[in-house]
Every structure is written in structure tokens, then in C-alpha cells.
Amino acid sequence: MPHQRFQSANIKPRYTKGLISALGVNSAYPRIPWIAAWWSAAFPGFGHMFLGKYLHGFILIIWELVVNSQANLNKGIALSMLGRFEEAKIQINEDWFLLYMAVYVYSIWDSYRCAVEVAKSHVLAEVEDAPVTPSEVTFFDVVILDKKNPWIGAIWSLLSPGLGQLYAGSTVVGTLVLAWWIYVAYKAEAVRMWLYSFLGDYNAVAEMVDWQWFLFMPSMYAFAIYQAYTAVIESNTLYDIEQIRYLRVRDENLSQQKTVANNKVQIIATFEHSPFVEIVIHEMEKIGVPKENIVAMPLENLKASTHILDSLHSVDGRSLLDGAMLGGTIGMVLGSIYGFVLYLGPIIWGLLGLIGGFTLGLLIEIAISKGQLKLFSPKKSEVIIQVTCNDTLQEQLIKILKSGKAMGYLVVPQRIDV
Incomplete structure (x- = not known):
């Protein structure tokens, strides 16, 4: 919250806290740098989207889909983890692979750097108590900054990636996430895989899957859920900041x-x-x-205790779901890979890996936090x-x-x- 009251309505701040428009809601919300770097390692571009640098993220995501698929990198990773190293070497296209590495490392480094810079900008915007416009009406949309439940956003993205982003008010982001998900699911034959998995025809699943495209899906799915959750948190925090400033300026007048x-x-x-x-x-x-x-x-x-679950009116982004979602992503990737050689197939094992990794990550976070933990954030x-x-x-x-x-x-x- 602001370090000082806004001194005059005539002073134009040099740093901004956030912006709402028909394209969506965005804010300079401070995020932990290593988490941004992790998401870039999981899928280049995700770390930048996590920070609200959507254009940068879109470019890197398109690059990842093109170059990774041309290099057959996902297929090589899967074969390597299954111990089929000679087959993995044959699958990799060396020309595209060498193009891949520099941009991959850059995305990790730059997302970490950007997280540090965004945090600095947020502090300076707080010092200036920069104003935020709470609504915008255009020919295309009526955008109103309001309070939403982050868990509803996560659930909508759980049903279909992109829907949670639309719920959070990120129109362009939600549209693009939906488009990526539909395209990758189509290339990976994911819908038919899902159907045959729950019908119990696991042999048909193993035969129809395209490993190269299917292995994009665990990271995309987990990130879409997590990003929808955090996008609602940021929007709610932006609402609080805007109303606090309004009340303080009103009191001064x-x-x-x-x-x-x-x-x-x-x-x-x-x-x-x-x-x-x-x-x-x-x-x-x-x-x-x-x-x-x-x-x-x-x-x-006063400073609240660390908690697991955010709520509609007590959202501050300090829950333990960061580590839990990281664990869920890793578990889903591993479950999908080893599901190719296990009985239940990659879809079922991918979902089990998501649940198991999420639980393990949450337990690790709880162990680190020791006795300072509450289940729900209090009102x-x-x-x-x-x-x-x-x-x-x-x-x-x-x-x-x-x-x-x-x-x-x-x-x-x-x-x-x-």
C-alpha cells in the first residue's frame, strides 16, 4: 500500500500501478523473480506473461511452438527420460536445436530481470500514490474494475485454458490462450486421447498420440490454471489500491x-x-x-500469517500455491511421459501427476513455513x-x-x- 499520501491531484505521477482497457487489465504487481524464471524454464514466454509482459510472452511462446516442434525436442526429451537414448539422438534436428538454446536461456534470464524491474516500478508507483482509472467504456466493451474470486478463475481454466483469463478481465490473453490450447490439442489428438482414456482403451491412446505436441500440454494446462488465479489476485489488489487512493484524496478535500x-x-x-x-x-x-x-x-x-488459500476479500498473493503449482507442473510432465509405457496411459497418469505434484509441492511449502501457517486467509x-x-x-x-x-x-x- 502507498508509503505516503498523494500530495496533490495536479501532480502527474511518473510510474503507473496499472491500466484497464477493452484489451484487458494489467498491473505492475511485484512477483518473486525465481518463480518467473521457473515458468520461463517450463515454457519460454510463460514467465513474461506471469509478470504482465504479454507481448514479450506471446513472441516467445510462438517461438517455442515453432522451434521446439521443428527440432523434435519434446520427443527427444520423452525418449531420453524413458532410457531410449539412441532413439532420442536420432529424433533431434540439430540445426533447429542449436537455434533453440540461446533463446531458451534468454527467456529465463530476462524474466528474472524483468521481475526485479517490475518490483522496483511498483515501489516507486506506491511512493507517488499513482492513480488508477477504475472503469472504461468503449464501443467494444464495458470494463469495470471489481472484486472477483481467484478460485473461480482457476476452475474455469481447469475446464478449458483461457476461460479463467477471460473471467479475470484479460480479454486478449484469454483469447490467445484459448487459441493456443485448441491448436496444440488438435495437433496432439488430445480430445480423442481423453475420450479413449476414460473409456479404458489405453492401447489406442498410445498409438494415436503425437508425443511432440502432447508434451506441450502439461505446462500449458498448469500455467493457464495458475495464471488465471494470479490474474484475479492482481485485479483485486488493483481495486483495493484504487479505492484506498480515492478515500484518501476524498478525505484531504x-x-x-x-x-x-x-x-x-x-x-x-x-x-x-x-x-x-x-x-x-x-x-x-x-x-x-x-x-x-x-x-x-x-x-x-497488521501483517497476516502465511496462508494456503486466498479468498475473495482477502487476496494478497502470499499463499503457498506458488510451490504447489510448480510441483503440479513437474508431476504432470513426468506422468505424461511415463504414461506412455504404463498401463493407464499418458492422460490418466498426467492428471495423477498433476495431483501428486501439487500435493507434494504444497507439503514442502508447509514444511518450510513450519508453524506460521493458516489454511484460509482471514477476513x-x-x-x-x-x-x-x-x-x-x-x-x-x-x-x-x-x-x-x-x-x-x-x-x-x-x-x-x-
Whole structure:
């Protein structure tokens, strides 16, 4: 959150926190550099997409699909891990393979570097308390920054990669992820493989699969789920940042120092960050409460414990799913490869590998965190509203607070000096 209040609405900040448009929502959200590097190692371009550098990521993903397929690299990797080293050597196209290595290393290095730079930019934007436009209406779309559940985004991408990105508000990203997934699934014969796997015809699955294209799918599938989850987290955080700035600027523009008369009442209520905060303020003004008598300010919450699962109103990106999804990706790749020689086939073993790797990664993260762990992130009181008004408006104000989803309220008793 901002290190200082925004000093003047006329000052134009040099760094931006985020942007929303018909193309999608993006933000300078700080991410752990080694996680960005890992996703680039799993699939060049994913690390840059993880950081919001989508154009850079798109270029590297297209490069990976073209050069990797021309070099037969995935097939060589699979044969090598199955111990068929001579066959792996024959499969590799050396000319394309030599082109591959430099860009592969670059994608890992550059995603790590970019993660560091984005974190610096985020800190500077916080210092300046840069504003964010909360909505945009164009001929093509109506884009509104709002609170969403990251798990719903993950579930939609679990059903079909790309849908979670569309839910998160990333229109272009979701469209391209859907397109990549459809193309790779078609080349790998994945839909028929899925069907025959669950019908129990595992021999037919092994015969029809295209190893080269099929091995793109575990990384793409796991990343689509994870990226949808984190995209919603970033959008929710951007919403909180925007509303905090709005409340602080509003407070600076209004005089709060008013003497409370005997016929006045003070009510204090707490809220989570949501559109209801601003709706409640406007409703209070509509029934006659002066603007200067409504104090609405964000709270500075104390540092929370590490938790596994984020929720709709308590999203900060500090859960343990980073390591769990990395483990799930590795497990799905290994399950898919060894599934070619095991009874249940690559589809079933790939899914089992995803579940097993996710569980193992989560257990490792829990062991590292030791006793500082909670399962769910707790709800936090994020905004406090204090209103001073005539006592005749008390009941109306309480109704407004209840309809506006206040977490709680207090009618401050008036003390008379003796």
C-alpha cells in the first residue's frame, strides 16, 4: 500500500500501478523473480506473461511452438527420460536445436530481470500514490474494475485454458490462450486421447498420440490454471489500491474538524474493500448528511500469517500455491511421459501427476513455513467510516450500513461534561 499520501491531484505521477482497457487489465504487481524464471524454464514466454509482459510472452511462446516442434525436442526429451537414448539422438534436428538454446536461456534470464524491474516500478508507483482509472467504456466493451474470486478463475481454466483469463478481465490473453490450447490439442489428438482414456482403451491412446505436441500440454494446462488465479489476485489488489487512493484524496478535500452538538450522533462502521463502500457514502449524502461529516479511510492492517488459500476479500498473493503449482507442473510432465509405457496411459497418469505434484509441492511449502501457517486467509476490516449527523437520521443510517454489507457498526455514546 502507498508509503505516503498523494500530495496533490495536479501532480502527474511518473510510474503507473496499472491500466484497464477493452484489451484487458494489467498491473505492475511485484512477483518473486525465481518463480518467473521457473515458468520461463517450463515454457519460454510463460514467465513474461506471469509478470504482465504479454507481448514479450506471446513472441516467445510462438517461438517455442515453432522451434521446439521443428527440432523434435519434446520427443527427444520423452525418449531420453524413458532410457531410449539412441532413439532420442536420432529424433533431434540439430540445426533447429542449436537455434533453440540461446533463446531458451534468454527467456529465463530476462524474466528474472524483468521481475526485479517490475518490483522496483511498483515501489516507486506506491511512493507517488499513482492513480488508477477504475472503469472504461468503449464501443467494444464495458470494463469495470471489481472484486472477483481467484478460485473461480482457476476452475474455469481447469475446464478449458483461457476461460479463467477471460473471467479475470484479460480479454486478449484469454483469447490467445484459448487459441493456443485448441491448436496444440488438435495437433496432439488430445480430445480423442481423453475420450479413449476414460473409456479404458489405453492401447489406442498410445498409438494415436503425437508425443511432440502432447508434451506441450502439461505446462500449458498448469500455467493457464495458475495464471488465471494470479490474474484475479492482481485485479483485486488493483481495486483495493484504487479505492484506498480515492478515500484518501476524498478525505484531504473535506474538512473533518466539526464540533458535535447535543442533537448529533456519531456512528462508526467497518467494511471490506468493495463497491459498497462508495455506495454507502453516496446513500448517506442523499439523505442529507453533509460530505464533511462522513470520514471514510482505509485501515492499516497488521501483517497476516502465511496462508494456503486466498479468498475473495482477502487476496494478497502470499499463499503457498506458488510451490504447489510448480510441483503440479513437474508431476504432470513426468506422468505424461511415463504414461506412455504404463498401463493407464499418458492422460490418466498426467492428471495423477498433476495431483501428486501439487500435493507434494504444497507439503514442502508447509514444511518450510513450519508453524506460521493458516489454511484460509482471514477476513480483514479494510475501511472505516465515521459519520456525524442529526440523531433523527440514526435509524436510516443503520439501514444503509446493513444493506451496504458493513462488517459491523457502533453508535458512539455522547458524553456530557459535568
